[in-house]
Amino acid sequence: MNSLHTYLFIALVLFCIGLFGLLKRRSLIGMLISVELMLNAVGLNFMAFNRFLAPDPAVGQVAVLFIMGIAAAEAAIALSLILALFRKIRSINVEQARQLKG
């Protein structure tokens, strides 16, 4: 069982959970968490390919470190946007933020 397919399968499951959460949750915090899940699924993929296939182990790890950095930055920006939105409409529910409706 300790093969590439196991990790890829777990990453797929994680990604799909994240995607489902992103589309399903109406709370912006929930959507942010789902995005984190998807990012981590991608990171897991990188690590798995790195462990089983890559001749030079450093490459995949560098990519994952980048993803973690980007995730942190993205979380900071997203949280500040959410705060700004909350100040404006006193809610973080996306159903309340429909001012751009055509």
Next chain:
Amino acid sequence: MTPVAPNGGELSLALLAMGLPLLSFFLVFFVTRPRVTLSCAVSLVCSGLPLLAAIWLLAGHWRMEAPILWELTWMRGGGVAVTFGFLLDPLSLLMLCIVTGVSFLVQVYSLGYMAGDPGKAKYYAFLSLFAWSMISLVLASGLMQLYIFWELVGLSSYLLIGFWHHKFSASQAGKKAFVMTRLGDLGFFLGIIVLLLNLGDLSILGLNQQAATRLTPGLLTASALLIFCGVVGKSAQFPLLTWLPDAMEGPTPVSALLHSATMVAAGVYLVSRLFPFFQGSPQALGWVLVIGTVTMLLSSTMAMVASDIKQVWAYSTVSQLGFMFMGLGAGGYFAGVYHLTTHAAFKALLFLCSGVFIHHYATNDFFVMARSGARSLKVPMLSLTVAGAALSGVWPLAGFFSKETVLSALAELPNPAWLWLGLLGAGLTAYYTFRLLFVMWRPRRTQPPAGHAEHGEGGHHGAAVYWVMAAPLLVLAVLTALLGAAGPALESFLAWGRPLPPGAHHGWLVAASVVVVAAGAGLAWLEFGRAGAAQQGFLSRIPGLWNLFANRWYLDWLYRWLLDHVVYGLFSRLFTLNDRRVVDGGIDGFCRATLGAGWLLSLLQSGLLQYNLFTMVLVMALVGLYFLLV
């Protein structure tokens, strides 16, 4: 005939004649306008020097054997080059002398006539512009150059006819002249385009030498007729003749210039200029003959009932132009040009004389002038008589000889009807001219003579003004008397000095024309001249004809009707409809379609973030699927 290049003297003289009036226009209009005397001096010098240059050129080339051509290429496209330059041959030299001579005399005369007019400097600027356009038209070497100056002549006559623009009738007359001649010029321009497309050569020498062989007869006739359209407008021929009688709203010296040497003469000049080209198409010459005849008869009848002295001369100009076209149409190149020459002298004289009377008595009605004692002005009265006699063709004045050549040209035609119509026209001319002369010489004192207080703005300006105006009259009167003798010399000059073909000299024709003129003059004597005559023409007993002639054969009424019903009623309405429905409607529809499409697309925006996300994921999944499968 291959043209030769000009030598230095010819080049500088011709360029001097073409350039000085323009220089004078700019100087007077932009620099010296506030200083009236200086402006007049500049303008006079700049019209006197071209006259000297013209006489010098004419005298120096009296026996010329080849035309002198000088050209610069203005623009070149494809195989076509549009050139600017000058062409000196007997016709253009003769015409150059006429134009510069008459415009110089008119400028001298205007010193007196326009004395005290607030716009005198501007008037002189316009006269210079007029002279420049006409001189350049006369010397033009190509049809495109000729056309440009043709339009400039139209522009300057518009400016001068409407010179007293505060008078509503004057500004209307200026507009009428401009628009009606423009109507004909449209045809002229189309003719030029036809020639440009089919021949690719617009030089006058080229057209005269090659057009007949290089164009198909149909195209030749079409282009000749289109060019003749422009001539009809410019020379006030039927059906575009009513602008010229109205053009007397301008100052009288302007009428003299307009009627003799510049504006209307341009049309006759163009046909003479392109005479070999026109000769290539007998149909076109036939139309020239027909239009000339119709015009001559129509306008002669109009002149028989007019009581405005300038209007009588205006109608007579139209009819004499018709006479020239009859001569040209009958194939008499010399007849047309010779009559143009003599007509320029005596018609300028007639108008300038009338100007003296109008200036003196502040009225245009010659019955009133006569009653006020017009006989006492000796010089203008005698000049008027000489010019009037020349106009009606009395021996030994210039008009007799030139009319004779036209009638001989008509006699050459197989159909004798043209000659009879020409003789009828000559009789009518004699009738209306002598009618005016007898009224002027033998006034009826049915009313007390008008007091001097009524003379108004025209008024007396003293002897100096009178003699400034009388001097050009004397010069022109001498010319009118002498030009008749110059006929044979001019004929051989215009024929390049070659021996003339033995002309069929019709002795009986001289007798016939003398009889006709005597009949016209005799009728006028019976009705206006003899003691106790009622001074009412036989036409006043036929109200139907009187009204027809006095209303110019209802031509103006016809134009009004055409304007109201065809132009405004049909074209303007269609164009308005097109403007409102098609142009405006198209733009409105486009705007509405954009708005609607925007509204439709905005329905896609639900405002919910996750729908957008879902669409994005879906599209990416589909794209992924596509790459996976294909």
